[in-house]
């Protein structure tokens with residue numbers, strides 16, 4: 149740009165200079181020639197006047213001619229009326245041919261002054277001749293002076309030299325001016341170009357500084373305010389984008405938007421975590437390359453086909469079982485919404501595994517509870533019917549049946565108690581929370597359960613001398629220990645039951661170890677489940693509800709603790725509870 153402007157400037161100026169210089173030279177030169185011609189003519193006329201005033205006679209004429217020729221540095225020739233040369237300053241006039249046919253002589257003889265340029269045979273160079281009539285009383289002829297044109301030529305050369313020098317000097321000045329002006333004009337444009345480049349690279353701190361008040365100044369001001377606006381708009385867009393990203397990022401659900409060609413427009417991290425490309429940038433990739441799932445494909449196809457929102461649920465094949473609810477909604481072009489023009493599909497992935505598991509557990513719980521109730525109730529009804537049908541009259545049978553009804557009623561009562569307790573713990577209904585002496589609580593439980601211990605079993609209790617008081621609901625810890633010790637008593641026929649209680653400042657440790665029947669390895673993972681019993685017949689004999697350990701686990705979780713179980717069939721079982729000293733949740 150700058151180069152072009154400079155060249156244009158320079159060419160225009162140079163052409164103008166050459167035209168002006170050429171014209172000046174031609175005009176000047178021709179006026180110079182005219183002036184010198186006129187000068188020589190005036191000189192001729194003056195010499196004619198001098199010769200007329202002081203005519204020395206024809207014989208002495210040559211002397212006078214030579215004198216003036218030397219004085220004025222010209223060639224002087226005097227020609228008679230007949231055309232004969234009567235005096236000549238350069239050479240012998242007698243040898244010179246008749247001049248009557250020379251145009252200047254002819255004209256002068258006719259009484260006119262006349263000048264002409266011609267080659268001089270006498271001088272052997274191009275000359276300018278100026279002739280004027282020379283008329284006295286005794287002589288009638290012509291005086292002519294001849295000047296070699298070389299002198300004029302040297303004048304012409306000198307003039308040309310001055311013109312050329314002037315053109316060169318002015319051209320140099322123009323060159324400098326062209327550089328200055330092209331810089332002056334292009335500098336702000338260069339700045340704008342550089343600024344625009346910086347903006348394109350994302351730098352919005354650029355500004356054009358100019359003191360010019362012309363159009364360039366106006367342009368720079370407009371550019372600066374445009375950049376300012378752009379900066380503000382970008383800041384707003386950036387903030388909005390950040391907000392949107394923050395919202396998408398903090399969503400628990402996977403969100404992905406795809407275009408008409410099923411290519412990902414944007415997605416959040418949660419969506420990426422459902423795929424194998426968690427750490428990749430998946431924008432622009434077809435969704436089928438990122439996540440292969442038939443339900444997803446069905447949702448996309450259905451949304452595109454119907455233009456309605458669609459929700460489907462199914463398994464997503466990952467390492468763990470995962471049930472996904474996939475909702476698809478058509479994405480509309482905001483500007484062409486009237487025409488119902490969709491530009492893609494928005495998909496939301498909701499992990500419903502836990503909800504479905506809970507629902508399953510709930511229904512399983514209901515069916516288990518019904519089953520647990522049904523058995524004792526059936527038994528009670530059966531015996532009541534038997535009594536009604538006559539057995540009541542046989543006291544021995546009647547008492548036996550009433551005993552059974554009593555046991556079953558007790559079982560039902562225990563079951564209801566346990567279910568209520570479980571639901572209370574599950575709902576996190578903890579009350580009466582305060583610092584408790586755990587050593588004492590466990591001691592009380594031992595005292596309470598001691599009568600149930602079989603005669604071949606020794607129930608021992610070992611506790612540290614000092615146990616840091618533990619903040620909790622005393623009833624919960626009591627319940628926990630009752631369930632564990634009661635189980636140990638139930639499932640131990642002989643040997644020892646050792647209950648320990650200790651603390652290390654950070655944790656409270658409670659353990660119940662017995663030398664009972666033990667639990668099979670494959671059952672260890674399930675014993676904390678509700679209504680799970682290792683051996684149904686064994687449990688019904690012992691009157692267990694199958695909820696004891698489930699209650700224990702919930703109490704432990706309530707205090708953010710941990711429970712471990714080690715067991716070997718026919719050797720014994722050990723439950724170890726670890727509770728942290730911290731605020732109850």
Ligand code: ADP
Pocket residue numbers: 631635636639662664665666667675680681682683687691692693694695696697698721
């Ligand atoms: P239950 O009321 O039937 O005892 P629990 O939830 O307390 O139910 O226990 C679940 C199952 O774990 C019991 O049915 C029993 O088979 C087994 N179990 C629990 N504690 C012991 C133990 N100390 N020794 C052997 N088996 C045990």
